[in-house]
Amino acid sequence: MTIHKEGRKLLFWLLLILVVLNFGLGRAFPEEEKLLNIALLLSVILYLIVLQFFRNPSIKLPNEDNLVFAPADGKVVVIEETMEDEYLNEKRKQVSIFMSPINVHVNRSPIAGIVEYFKYHPGKYLVAWHPKSSFENERTTMVLRHQNGTKLLVRQIAGALARRIKWYVKEGTPLAQGGEFGFIKFGSRVDVFLPLDAEVLVSIGQKTQGGRTPIARL
Numbered sequence: 001m002t003i004h005k006e007g008r009k010l011l012f013w014l015l016l017i018l019v020v021l022n023f024g025l026g027r028a029f030p031e032e033e034k035l036l037n038i039a040l041l042l043s044v045i046l047y048l049i050v051l052q053f054f055r056n057p058s059i060k061l062p063n064e065d066n067l068v069f070a071p072a073d074g075k076v077v078v079i080e081e082t083m084e085d086e087y088l089n090e091k092r093k094q095v096s097i098f099m100s101p102i103n104v105h106v107n108r109s110p111i112a113g114i115v116e117y118f119k120y121h122p123g124k125y126l127v128a129w130h131p132k133s134s135f136e137n138e139r140t141t142m143v144l145r146h147q148n149g150t151k152l153l154v155r156q157i158a159g160a161l162a163r164r165i166k167w168y169v170k171e172g173t174p175l176a177q178g179g180e181f182g183f184i185k186f187g188s189r190v191d192v193f194l195p196l197d198a199e200v201l202v203s204i205g206q207k208t209q210g211g212r213t214p215i216a217r218l
Contacts, residue, residue: 002056006166006183014050018043056106059211061178065146068110068198068216069178070208071154072190074099076215079200084193087117087143088153092193093200095215097208099188107182108211109175110192111152113144118171140167140182144175150218153193156182178211192216 003011025039062069078096099105121139138158145151156165167182175181184190192215194200199217202208208215 002058003051003054006054006185008054011047011051011054014047018047053101053105055104057104059178061176062211063112063177064214065112065148066218067214068152068192068194068218069108070097070202070210070213070215071107071110071192072097072099072208072210073104073106074190074208076202076204076206076208077189078191079202079204081196082193084153086119086141086153088151088193091196092153093196093198093216094191094193095200095202096189096191099184099190104210105184105188106180106210107154107156107184107190109144109177109179109181110154110215111144111146111150112177112179113146113150113152113175115142115169115171115173115175116145116151117141117143118167118169120165120167138165140165142167142169142181150195153191154181155191155193156184157189157191158184194218 022040022043026036029035074097076095077098078094080094081091082094084090084092119141121141140156142154143151144154156167158165164185165182169175169181194216195218200215201217202213202215
């Protein structure tokens with residue numbers, strides 16, 4: 001288990017602030033042992049909460065051409081047929097995974113392929129499970145093209161708490177299946193748009209692990 005690069009600077013400054021705060025309280029109220037212990041306990045709890053959010057477990061990358069793996073840890077909240085009209089302009093099966101603040105927030109490529117299309121969209125911050133969040137919230141859209149010609153569209157969506165989407169790809173970037181392509185800070189959602197003939201292997205409410213849970217068979 002490692003700490004993701006997106007959290008290292010924040011964790012350093014948070015630790016420094018908490019140490020200074022507790023030191024200051026100790027100097028200002030040296031006789032208030034109960035108050036100091038409560039402040040220390042709350043500081044430790046806060047730091048551990050933020051620390052666990054930025055955890056980045058190492059995984060063995062899958063290599064299954066006929067399978068699509070979950071792009072994120074979380075819970076399946078949408079499985080439906082829908083019209084994808086940003087790039088593919090055709091009907092697709094949409095599988096959406098909601099990432100709560102306690103989930104790992106690393107985003108991983110569901111298939112191996114080349115990034116054919118990528119675009120960032122500024123937008124609102126509706127709760128991530130809201131039906132309109134897919135096209136009204138701040139988001140990114142990435143289309144992956146497998147060497148066999150299969151195309152998948154993957155969308156990162158910011159939620160009510162997530163105010164920062166990070167991505168590490170551009171058009172032409174090659175991605176391994178399960179390879180990291182982005183990170184979303186705090187609660188958010190990732191959509192995958194599958195071909196209509198794909199067999200969905202998950203159900204509503206099912207928990208997923210990024211790069212480890214197969215969500216569809218091509």
